[in-house]
Amino acid sequence: MRRSIQQTFSNNQDAEFLINGYPVNVLPRVKTGHPEPAPSVIISEGDFAWDNKSGKLALQDISLEISSGELVAVVGRSGAGKSSLLLSICGELDMLKGSGKVVGSIGYLEQSPWIMNDTLRANIIFGREYDSVYFEKVINACALAEDIQQWPDHDLTVIGDRGINISGGQKARLALAKALYSQADIYILEDPVSAVDAHVRRHILDHVILDSGILANKLRIIATNSKHILPYANQIVTLDDGKASVTQKVPEKYCPAATSLPNIIADKMSTKQSALDYLTDDTLSMADSEDSSDTDSENEDDVPLEIRRFSDGIIMFRKFINIKPEAPYIIHDNRPSAEWPASGKIEFRNFSMKYREDLPKALDNINLIINCGERIGIVGRTGAGKSSLAKALFRLVPDGTTGSILVDGQDISKFGVGDLRPRLGIIPQESTMFSGSYKINLDPLKEFSIEDIWSALLKCNIASKVSPPRTHNSSLEKQTQARYERYYQEEKAKYDKQWSKSGRFMKLFMLVFGKPPKKREYNDVKSIPKHGLHQNAMSGGSGFSGGQAQLFSLCRLLLRKRRIIVLDEATAEVDLETDKEIHRLIRDEFSNSTILTIAHRLETVMDSDRIIVMDKGQIVEVGPPQELIKQGGHFSKLVEANDFGQ
Template identity: 25%
Template sequence: MTNKHTVLNGAYLNNVDDNERRQHDQQARATTTSPRDKTRQPSMWRALIRTFGGYFAIGGVFKLCYDLTTLISPQILSLLITFIGTKDPLAWRGYVYVAAMFIVACTRTVFSQNHWHVGLVTGMRLRTAIVGVIYRKALRLSTSARRETSVGEIVNLISVDAQKLQDSPLFLHLIWSAPLTIALCLYFLWQELGPSVLAGLLFMLLMIPVNGVIAQVTRKLQVSQMKFKDGRLKLMNELLNGIKVLKLYAWEDPFEKQILEMRGKEIRALQTAAYMDAGSAISWFMAPYLVALGSFAAYVLSSPDNVLDANKAFVSLALFNIMNFPLSMLPATLAYTVQAVVSIGRISKFLRREELDEDSVSHDQFTKEAIAVDKGIFSWSRSGEPILTNIKLKVPEGSLVAVVGQVGSGKSSLISALLGEMELMDGQVNVRGSVAYVPQQAWIQNSTVKGNILFSKDFNESRYRKVIDACALGPDLEILPGGDETEIGEKGINISGGQKQRVSLARAVYQDCQVYLLDDPLSAVDAHVGRHIFDHVVGPNGLLKRKTRLLVTNSVAYLQQMDTIVVLKNGEISEMGTFRELLSHKAAFAEFILTYLNDPNVSSELDPDSLHELQRQLTGVSDATLSDGSDHDLMSEPTNSPGVERTPSFRRRRRKRNSLVKTLSLEFENPSKKTLANVLDNQRLTEDEQAMSGSVKWSVLSCYLRACGYVFWPGIVAWCLLFVVSQTMTNIWLSMWSNDKPGPNGTVDSSLRDIRLEVYGGLGVIQAVATLGQSFAIAIGCVRASRVLHARLLHGMLRAPMSFFDTTPTGRIVNRFSKDVDTLDVSIPFTLRILMSTLTSVIGTIIVISYSTPIFLSVVIPLGLDIVLLQRFYVCSARQLRRIDSIRRSPIYAHFGETVTGTSSIRAYGQQRRFIDHSDFLVDENQKAYFFSFLLNRWRAVCLDLIGSSIVLFAGLFAVLERDTISAGIAGLSVTYALQVTESLNMVVKMTSEMETNIVAVERINEYTELEAEAPKTIEGNRPSPDWPLHGRVRFCDYATRYRAGLPLVLRDLNCQINANEKVGIVGRTGAGKSSMTLALFRIIEATAGSIVIDDQVIGQIGLHDLRSQLTIIPQDPVLFTGPLRMNLDPFDRYTDEEVWRSLEHAHLKDYVMSLPSGLQHDCAEGGENLSVGQRQLVCLARALLRKSKILVLDEATAAVDLETDDLIQATIRTEFADSTVITIAHRLNTIMDYDRVLVLDNGTIKELDTPEALLKDQDSIFYGMAKDTGLV
């Protein structure tokens, strides 16, 4: 089995016309493929060159024409200076020279803007292709590769790395263009100064190794920084996915600290890279000056006859200025090249990750069996240990097969193997026909209920209604405000776990496939709903009766109706056969049935006749089985585990309960978010992100300035003023030097020459110091701003209430922490550095030209007004386009995250093409804003180039007009600096607008730092004692609450007391307010009226962390984070290893953890993916055991686990929390029948509160009605 490597193959985006994007050439960009030549190492570079090389070369042609045209201007300047110096009486010659310079300048504009246009289009196509190929690869990753690759890492690739590659085409041409331009300039300089130019060249050569070392160090720093950035975004993504658990457990601080530590490492790498960039920038920025100084010094010192006249000085200076751009841009070119190389390396590494072997599962349509596995050995990775071994399975078409086994036995792995999600190490697998898959943890899209069910399949109303009814979704749709058109939010955040599972099942049923792989979909629903779904969907008379069904379940109630039962143990099939056959074997399955017949969770699911028949068949099995210890541990009775006993009071109440009623089980969906949905004005939960408009507010700029530090801007201004003064004085001094008249012997006085040279050199040193100071000040201030603003962003986000996370897509938040933070880290410092250097250059140029020809001031004001008007018009549009670009990036990231989490479902249904098309559509929508943005940039550049050409025209005209009153040196100075102003002027306006558009990132970050915060974590003047609560007594006093201001009350007039150590179950129909009551206890939602008192302490008067850290909840959905298992249990390191091991022992996980090579340091994958759902829930139990709080809340904690795990959890809670107050939201009513009291909620008010026995005796009670509704009483 060969490892597949992926390369970019023909990814291409057709051009965008004046109005909108044309359709992609999907075949050209379509997929990632293995290289044709298997002997060659896949190369991202080769793929990019093959795809984009031709169009990129066109940009190179324009760049070459631009560079050659630029070198014409100094030759015309030489003629103009000679004309003025010789006082030529033929004025028309001067005007011809000036006109020629103007025409050359305009021609340069044509070539320059075409070069930029082609480069930007190439970059746009490149980013589109890279994002597309990464998305396609994400859909093909093997399961082991997915576990190694976090959502945050992939988001980083498409947000940061793809953007760096998008920017690269503009700079890559400088790799060959800069040396060519420098070489040609040196050639022409040789014509002016002769061998003296070699002295200047020596300076240049000395800087190359220095900057080479800087580039090498910077590359390593870039790799480190991106590694830390990946780690930070990975942590952020996990934090956002588990934010509710963090708040309930008051764990925000350790996770904030963890992210800030990772950010600190990233900042240190960024800071060192910034200092290296500053050093590199100063060396290259000063290169033209040092070359000029060295060349002039060598020229005048080499011979007394060498006089630096105006022609030689200013033609040379013009050539030095032409060299200035490639030399000054070389650091940026090297930086961008390094970043591009690093990004390509990171993307290549991702594209080389292991892919699923598409041939591991064959789809032979001519086999007899619908599913056939022969001697299958499966692993999660090609180098990993086998998880399933010696699997032999044949499933006839149309049969119903159950897969049973204990937690971790390999049930879900078997389903994954049949889907092709595991590596086939040996054997053969064939699945005939189309496949539908229902995962154990439902995958829900951020879409409507209807959209999730249809899943792109054509709407058939008759079939749709049948599916809704069969999956028991009708009553739920009546409650939702928009019916089946209600948006159910990212990951289904506003519906319960049971509802999610039924939507997931309805999706599978509606697809009308031939093979159905159902991974325990009935575990999250009660026996009544489960029976309805089994009878109407899965069972022999259900909608799927003619389909092949493989059902993972541990429910005995359904096993008798199975055609075949497969028993898994330790990754192997220990038994297989019909229900009666397995009973007759009197082996592990028979023991499992016998054990669980005594468990009310199971026995209540069977009718009396079936129960009696089973007991008759199993007579004598127990002794025989128990005396044969071969398979005794397959599914041993959890409640008989060491260290777990039921207290006498619990046993008495359970006996009473069994005499009163069969096991009562009823699913009540979590209404906490669903109630929120009920009161929304429309069916939309999340609103589209709106782009702000208008200029960036001063408060935003002020925020950034403060983040940079108060000494930042005064320091920069001081350094800039020093630079302008020294640069202006240097230019004027050179003009004075060139006007020195040689003596009668044709030489200049040596003492005057030495003074000229020394002062010229000294002024250059001052320029160097000013440039260095400015660069380091920017580096220090911007890095500080990055650190401060990220910390504020993180803190503000963590302090936001849960309602913010419920209504804000994760991708939108991640966008702030990825693209916007990257703008802070990289774009703003780079833009600011270029802006300040070019701005000071333009100011110096205007001063020099005005000094040389004062009449020039007459056109400065009109041209200045033109520039200001142009800049204002441009910035308004550019800023808004940048906002739109940022907003349209968020859906891309959200779609990526949604895809990665649901890859197995997408692949199972064969929906890759549809999701790829949607990803392409989202990228195109984002590229629209970018495309119009760079068209706007080209318009701006053309206008500024024309203004710059006009400055050249006026400077030349005024020099010709005043040729009789000014010297050749002054004229040369004026025109020389006019020639260079075009480039600088363009960069000033571009960088000014870039700065304002980049500040939009600060605006977006600031938006999240100013979110409405929760109550304080602690209130120093009112902190409870360390041992609070001592008793665990809870009292609701006239309590009422709502989710947000202006919405209806979800709880009202609650008055009750839960006594110390009392066990109370909370029940109620859908939307009654059960989960709202527990959320109120943790102050996830705050009181509107009344109060909650715990041990005489009003909880609204203490800090949130003081409250939440003293309570414990076991939530319905187990949440684990990347990192050691011990960190997941004890992030504060408050407990000893001995205490942690004890909690694992009581949670029945000790043996499993001890079997792991790393023990407590075992690395949990993102979301705990390398543990089964049951094991994750037991980890949550271990957390609760560690905290040992006086108040424990179970919010449908066993809804998503099998019966064995449920019983383990219940048994442990009865013993370990015997001295604690336990509040349980009932998923299965049997779990609370031995509680002290039951609280019945209806429409947000308490209707009943009494013992279970008393409520069941009263046939008019709501509680009795619930039992009657299930048909059990």
């Protein structure tokens, strides 16, 4: 494989990284059989790093012993190292010290699933032989059967590049189904229920994860932010700053049971204390997972993360050159005023939307008025149309729409997308980190001062990730910038001196083959150590976990104060305490903005002015949360099933 990579990418600047960047000294893996009859995971005093050259440890002094059939829950705050532990077991991190081994094949579920532009069936079987009986069993276990029945070609429906035609919850269940179909010995799952509603979560616990599920007798290692799994775990691994403490316990026997709406919720809602503050009290801090790769069994175990990402990029490029152009970026004879939107009123008028002509409506005749400064919670089961509302507002689906959307009385379809999207704020389900410095990621157009950027990072409690506490200050950034200016002047002086002493032939040689110093951005100069904001956001294993990436997106939002803010499952990948802090910060910083919060975690939206309940692309309920609960309708049933704080 390495030789073919060298031949394929020999002229590409990424070749060295692709060839040499893949971990070499990893946790050994062996197949089951004599003398290893059963799957197991053993690590003794292990140190792990994303980059064996940097010496920076992702995990330190890890000791684990997990036997066949055990369920292990991995918990901890955002960035504590949960995903690093799971990926170390998968062989994605270098083991710098210690010993151990993994016995058996691995089925891995990543938090941000990789989805092919192919049918649902092809994505699930992923090159394996199609077994209709087991396929049906997996589909039912992952609660996909009802979704499939609604699609025109059922499991042969093409779901689009990166799953564009399906919801976030459906993507999560598809990825879980792919892991299950591998029929591996060991299952490593990154928060398998974070992106689904309470009803689907209970189904997955009953039919997949716990004693009554399809994985009942398998070795399961699960990073989770849900209390539901903890009572039934054989071990709980708590991570903090790359170090682990292990609690051995006798698991409770699992019996699926229905829940009822606690009266205490209604009592608390009648007080002045916000529902959010109440509902997240005394909750366990456990969370998200880091950006990672899918290392599924035999087909994927041998494919390095970097190669898969590079391949994904090639596929995206090929699609890009043939892609149908979207709406115009700017419509010069119809542009909004510089202040638009000034108030933040949103109105949907008889609006419907399809992702493709052969698919059912994702939104069906939506009529809705959202007033200036309102805080709106949008809830519903997976695939109900919640995120489709956000995509419609940003005009991400140019064809297949009828009706209109008005913002401050202006029909958004009359403006170019370049006049629309930058004027709205969003934290999407999957935050994007670019290859470049932290500063470029936060401020690509150079609109803000260093002080503004650090202020946003500090408010989001993520400044220490960008730079150690002693160095994240604007004066150091300015000193480093000045150092580059001196460096450039010195290099230019050397070149000018050599030029002045050279004859015509040498000058010609210098012009053709020489490299006169060019004034570049500070971030491009490799010989100067990078500090703080000028560090590469994706290098040296310093990438963000899923929850930290969401906090980074919040920094972007704080820098660009907008009248309309969309939070699309923005806190699904963070622990409950961080969720609480984020929404308190949003309430304080965007008190005059219209805020649309899409969430499965109902604690997130319980203090909204109004709740919108979606089902099958339609709005089925609208009103204040307290009133909807008293009515005993759709929202009340969602609350009953939610098990707050779990």
